[in-house]
Amino acid sequence: MAKVALIEDDRDLYELVEHTLRQQGHEVVGQRTAAGALPFLRSAKPDLVVLDVLLPEGDGIEICRLVRADQGLRQTPVIFLTALGSETDRVLGLEIGGNDYIVKPFSVRELAARVKIHLRAKPEDGDVLRSGPLELHRSQYTVKLDGDPVALTATEFRLLEHLMRHPGQVFRRERLLDAVWGDRRDVLERTVDAYIVRLRNKLEKDPANPRWIRSMRGVGYTFDDRGA
Numbered sequence: 330m331a332k333v334a335l336i337e338d339d340r341d342l343y344e345l346v347e348h349t350l351r352q353q354g355h356e357v358v359g360q361r362t363a364a365g366a367l368p369f370l371r372s373a374k375p376d377l378v379v380l381d382v383l384l385p386e387g388d389g390i391e392i393c394r395l396v397r398a399d400q401g402l403r404q405t406p407v408i409f410l411t412a413l414g415s416e417t418d419r420v421l422g423l424e425i426g427g428n429d430y431i432v433k434p435f436s437v438r439e440l441a442a443r444v445k446i447h448l449r450a451k452p453e454d455g456d457v458l459r460s461g462p463l464e465l466h467r468s469q470y471t472v473k474l475d476g477d478p479v480a481l482t483a484t485e486f487r488l489l490e491h492l493m494r495h496p497g498q499v500f501r502r503e504r505l506l507d508a509v510w511g512d513r514r515d516v517l518e519r520t521v522d523a524y525i526v527r528l529r530n531k532l533e534k535d536p537a538n539p540r541w542i543r544s545m546r547g548v549g550y551t552f553d554d555r556g557a
Contacts, residue, residue, distance in 0.1 A: 332377075380393065463493075502549055
């Protein structure tokens with residue numbers, strides 16, 4: 330059984346989500362305001378957070394920033410649940426560290442499915458992936474290159490982690506979408522290309538001639554650690 334923290338100010342919606350998650354066998358703890366959210370989450374130590382954006386006494390974006398900056402919470406998956414559905418809002422939510430972004434109104438079955446996906450993908454403590462000078466610390470949600478930290482968004486981290494866990498395996502774009510973005514229907518295959526470019530720009534000395542993340546023409550992408 331997983332513990333899910335729910336921060337949502339709408340009473341009816343809170344009760345609906347709480348009921349749905351408990352039917353799935355999860356323990357649900359929560360509050361209906363942004364006030365004291367970080368101390369609450371530190372005390373609750375949830376396995377996943379479901380977070381509204383527009384909240385009394387604050388907002389979910391700032392709460393997510395605090396979660397990602399907190400040593401004890403930074404690896405905790407965060408799912409935004411909000412009425413703000415523009416592309417700009419979605420991108421902001423994901424860029425600041427959200428693992429998923431669900432727009433109201435929504436299907437409770439879809440929410441339950443996404444919760445299941447992110448709980449299944451939660452990193453295991455102490456698991457470090459290495460390829461030469463590149464290190465990915467799953468429990469700390471950090472990446473280092475030559476000992477220096479590399480600033481990655483939550484989605485970039487998940488994509489790199491998935492590739493590093495399967496070196497030499499070639500992934501088609503649709504498989505990477507399933508593994509990293511789950512069942513989100515608003516994400517297109519070209520999104521994978523954009524994130525690969527961003528990862529190369531942050532990790533590779535020569536992004537046009539990458540050492541690690543290689544393209545297989547007409548197929549997809551693979552992580553090559555043979556030169557590590």
